[in-house]
Amino acid sequence: MTFSTKKRFIAGVVCPKCSALDRLVGFSVDGVDFRECISCGFIDQLRIMSPPKVLKTRVNKIPAISDEEERPLHLLDD
Numbered sequence: 001m002t003f004s005t006k007k008r009f010i011a012g013v014v015c016p017k018c019s020a021l022d023r024l025v026g027f028s029v030d031g032v033d034f035r036e037c038i039s040c041g042f043i044d045q046l047r048i049m050s051p052p053k054v055l056k057t058r059v060n061k062i063p064a065i066s067d068e069e070e071r072p073l074h075l076l077d078d
Contacts, residue, residue, distance in 0.1 A: 009022065009025055018042065
């Protein structure tokens, strides 16, 4: 995540120091990203190395490939 040099609010984030909700702003100085709480003055450098991993759910699972061959279905008459 790269912020602009202009401070912008980050929605839904809680301050790690004062636990205030929606009071953090994100900004960039010389290509380094920071977050700052406008309530208590907490400031922290963001160190995001890679995008977050997607949780495995039933929606994004890759279906297992069957090793069996296709076989004809035989219907029985009474």
